[in-house]
Amino acid sequence: MGNRSRTLVIALGIFFVGVAVLAKFYAYPTLAVAPADQVAHTVSTTQQDATVFVVATQKETQLPLTSTRTVRGDVVAAEKISEALDREVVVFDTAVVTDDDPQYQFPAEDDAKRDEKAPLSFVQERVVLDAHTGEAVRWNPDPAKDNSGEYITTTLNPNDRKRPGDPVFKGHEGLVLKFPFGTEKKTYQFWDSTLRKAFPIEFQEETELLGLKVYKFVQDVPKSEVPLVTPLKVPGAMVEATGQDAVEVQRSYQNIRTLWIEPVTGAIIKGEEKQFATIDYQGEAKITATEATIAYNDATVKKNVEGAQENGREEGGYQEKASQLHLIGFWVPLLSLIVGLLLLAAAAFFSLRPRTARRAAG
Known part of the structure; x- marks a missing residue:
């Protein structure tokens, strides 16, 4: 993975983690x-x-x-x-x-x-x-x-x-x-x-x-x-x-x-x-x-x-209201956090992989 692609993956990971935090600690309490x-x-x-x-x-x-x-x-x-x-x-x-x-x-x-x-x-x-x-x-x-x-x-x-x-x-x-x-x-x-x-x-x-x-x-x-x-x-x-x-x-x-x-x-x-x-x-x-x-x-x-x-x-209409609130308070933070952490883990993995390959070749 090139430096530019790795930077993009890291940025996306940080973005999704931020969405999780905002949904859980700002959007949900507001709603x-x-x-x-x-x-x-x-x-x-x-x-x-x-x-x-x-x-x-x-x-x-x-x-x-x-x-x-x-x-x-x-x-x-x-x-x-x-x-x-x-x-x-x-x-x-x-x-x-x-x-x-x-x-x-x-x-x-x-x-x-x-x-x-x-x-x-x-x-x-x-x-x-x-x-x-x-x-x-x-x-x-x-x-x-x-x-x-x-x-x-x-x-x-x-x-x-x-x-x-x-x-x-x-x-x-x-x-x-x-x-x-x-x-x-x-x-x-x-x-x-x-x-x-x-x-x-x-x-x-x-x-x-x-x-x-x-x-x-x-x-x-x-x-x-x-x-x-x-x-x-x-x-x-x-x-x-x-x-x-x-x-x-x-x-x-x-x-x-x-x-x-x-x-x-x-x-x-x-x-x-x-x-x-x-x-x-x-x-x-x-x-x-x-x-x-x-x-x-x-x-x-x-x-x-x-x-x-x-x-x-x-x-x-509390069936629909509960579904919307549950989506914002639970599913959006959970899925965003998972996606964000996976992206950050992928970026870290590909960052370490070239070094490991060079050590093995040496």
Whole structure:
């Protein structure tokens, strides 16, 4: 091999090694971030009617439930908070509406029966997450000066929002809306909105959904008292408190949450919850407030895997996103490194070969 050819091979070898390094340590970290402008919708339903205590009738009733979650990114807040914390974060506003009407819409502000038309359950949150790991990041500025801080509420009234430091809300913790890029087969901490704290969620198995490899995680939320903003009172007759017009009771809740995670992106492909909540009096369960198994419907799972248009915007499609990210994060660095090292080894071999030949001739 001539000097010019050898120089070219060395240059190509260095080039491919450089591609491997750039793909692994620059391109992949740049792409492995949650999009700040993400908008997502999920729909969960009960296959069998749930048991729900209806306040209006004061009776346990069998109802089909539909739970709709909307997640919307706040790009301006994300940029502002990222700069203030000197780390890359995303900010998401989420709302979960659960009702027996699958097409439920909030009534207008001036509707005289607005309170009567409230959904069976409503939770709205603002969360700040690390853009790479999905873990909650504390951000609690003075609301009077900056309204971008995290909160949780069960009403549409902004004055009812609970911010970190409130007796019933210390702030988000653990994973909230997604798992880390490159999810591992281990135990994580995952947020529970009802109890407003994180609990361990354990890896169970690797399986498939619609041909997509996913990790199955299960979280057992033990029976716990639900934080209440104001004391909960019911007629004494409802909880066998004879002779008392009204008594103070406590709401208890437990849940078995199962999540199927696409490990490359950390996206939640499917979720299922087996909830059991009761109204307790003097430490004893008296009324079943909620008993339901609710899970993502088939359309939501399919959208998450294959992608679909929602309100004119592409959502889901994590099968393709995972393939692209895996290509950049694994195959491009690996193959480029192999090619680069082979080229450098070939150049070294042909550089030493003439010397060896001359020694043999001498």
